[in-house]
Amino acid sequence: MPTVVFTQNLRRHIDCPDRAVEADTVAAALAEVFEANPRLRSYVLDDQGALRHHMLVFVDGEPITDRAKLSDPVRSTSELYVMQALSGG
Amino acid sequence: MTTSLLISTRKGLFVAEAKGKSYAIDRGHFVGDNLSLAMADPRDGTWYAALDHGHFGVKLHRSDDRGATWEEIATPAYPPQPEGDVQKNYFGLELKWSTSLVWSLAPALDAEGALWCGTIPGGLFRSEDRGASWQLVEPLWFHPDRSKWGGGGRDHAGIHSICVDPRDPKTVAVAVSTGGIWRTRDAGASWTNTAHGMRAEYVPPELVHDGNSQDVHCLVQCAATPTTFWVQHHNGIFVSTDDMATWTELEHAEPSRFGFAVVVDPADPNTAWFVPAIKDEKRIPVDGKIVVTRTRDGGKTFDVLSRGLPDAFAYDLVYRHAFARASDGTLAFGSTTGNLFVSNDDGESWAVVSNYLPPVYAVAFAG
Numbered sequence: 001m002p003t004v005v006f007t008q009n010l011r012r013h014i015d016c017p018d019r020a021v022e023a024d025t026v027a028a029a030l031a032e033v034f035e036a037n038p039r040l041r042s043y044v045l046d047d048q049g050a051l052r053h054h055m056l057v058f059v060d061g062e063p064i065t066d067r068a069k070l071s072d073p074v075r076s077t078s079e080l081y082v083m084q085a086l087s088g089g
Numbered sequence: 090m091t092t093s094l095l096i097s098t099r100k101g102l103f104v105a106e107a108k109g110k111s112y113a114i115d116r117g118h119f120v121g122d123n124l125s126l127a128m129a130d131p132r133d134g135t136w137y138a139a140l141d142h143g144h145f146g147v148k149l150h151r152s153d154d155r156g157a158t159w160e161e162i163a164t165p166a167y168p169p170q171p172e173g174d175v176q177k178n179y180f181g182l183e184l185k186w187s188t189s190l191v192w193s194l195a196p197a198l199d200a201e202g203a204l205w206c207g208t209i210p211g212g213l214f215r216s217e218d219r220g221a222s223w224q225l226v227e228p229l230w231f232h233p234d235r236s237k238w239g240g241g242g243r244d245h246a247g248i249h250s251i252c253v254d255p256r257d258p259k260t261v262a263v264a265v266s267t268g269g270i271w272r273t274r275d276a277g278a279s280w281t282n283t284a285h286g287m288r289a290e291y292v293p294p295e296l297v298h299d300g301n302s303q304d305v306h307c308l309v310q311c312a313a314t315p316t317t318f319w320v321q322h323h324n325g326i327f328v329s330t331d332d333m334a335t336w337t338e339l340e341h342a343e344p345s346r347f348g349f350a351v352v353v354d355p356a357d358p359n360t361a362w363f364v365p366a367i368k369d370e371k372r373i374p375v376d377g378k379i380v381v382t383r384t385r386d387g388g389k390t391f392d393v394l395s396r397g398l399p400d401a402f403a404y405d406l407v408y409r410h411a412f413a414r415a416s417d418g419t420l421a422f423g424s425t426t427g428n429l430f431v432s433n434d435d436g437e438s439w440a441v442v443s444n445y446l447p448p449v450y451a452v453a454f455a456g
Contacts, residue, residue, distance in 0.1 A: 009144075010145060013142065013145060013148075039161065042146055042148070042164060042166070043142070043145040043146060043148075044145075046146065046185070046187040047166040047167040047185075047186060047187035047188060048167070048169065048170055048185060048186060048187055052144065052145070052146055054143065054144045055144055055145075084144045085144070
C-alpha cells in the first residue's frame, strides 16, 4: 500500500502520522487521509482543492506535476512526501 | 473584569494586562506563529485569533476563557470556482478563489453569535455560529464592480474595515484596499459603493474620483454620531459628516497626511487620531520622529502629539489595525519595529509598554 508522510513542520500544528492508504493517484491518497483527519485538508490544499502555493508533494522522489487536480499516479509501493516548498520560506 | 490588550505580531499573540495607568505584557499565545489580527467579542467575551501559517494557509482559533485554551475553528473558504474560469483583477493578475488572509473580523450585531469576516482576495464572509462555519456574502463577491478592485500592497484586494451601524445592525460598511467603501442596508443582500467623491492621486485622471479606485487604508464610524465616518486613505485623510453622501479631504494635517490607522472618539465625532508617515514610497516617520496627530474640531486643525514617543532615528510604521481605543479611553498603538505605546490622556503623552516585540500587525482591547 502507498504510504503518505507529512513534514515535521506540519506536525507542529496538527497531528498527522504516516499513513498507509489504498489509492492509485495522489488525489485519492490524500482524500483517504483527509477523510480520517478533515482538519488537515486545509493545511495542504487551498479552497479550490489544489496544492497550496508553497507546498510540494513528492511521489517516490519526484515532485508531482498536476498541482491543481493531483492526478499523478501512485503505485502500491509508492511513498508520498507532503513537504514545504523552499519558495515560501 | 480587567481590560486586556491583544497584540497580534509576526511571532505570536501577546496579551498585556492593565497595570496602574499603563499595561504590562503578561503572556504569549501561538508564540512563533504569524497573526494577522485578534478580536474580542464584547457580547460574550470570546477571543478570536487569525493565524497566517504561510505554507499551510490561514487559520482561525477561538478561546472562551481569555486565552487559557484555544480551539481551531473553521476558516472562511470560497466555494468552488467555476470550471475553466480564469479571473483577473483590475491590474491583470490572476485571482484564485482562495482565502489568503483574514483581514478583518467584527461582531454581526443583528444575530447572537454572528460574525463578519473580511478576507484577501476580497470576499466578505458571515458566520452564524461563532466561526464554526462561514458563508461567502455572494451579492458583494459577484457584484460586477469587483472586477475593478485591485491589490493595495498585496496582489489582490482585501476587506480590512467593517463598521456595523449602531442605528441598525443590518447596515454595515466595509472598506476595501483597493475598492473603496461598500455599504449594505439589508445585512449583505445588496451593496452600494459609498466612496464616490474621494480623490485618488495615483490613478489616471479619468479614475481620480471613481469609487472603486479609492485605496481606503482604514474606515471608522463614530458610535454616538454614526453619520460621521473617518478615513485614512492612501493619499490623505477624509471625513464624512453626512453618512457618506459626501466626503471632505483634509489637506492640512501636518507633518503628513499619509498613514494607515485612524481611531475616532466614540462619543465625539469631531475627535480622531492618526499616526502619520512620509507618503507611500518611503513609509517612515517624518524626520525619524514618531508622532500622533489628533483633531478635536472635525479636521479643521490637528495637534501633533509626541510626549513620550521617540523623537529621532525612529523608523516605525503603524499598520491599519495596530491602533485602538479602549472603552475607558486608553489609546494603544504598536509598530513594525516592535514598539508598543499607550496613552491615558487622549494622546497627550505616551508610555512604553515594550520595545522588544516582533513586528506588530494589530492591537485590540478586550474588556
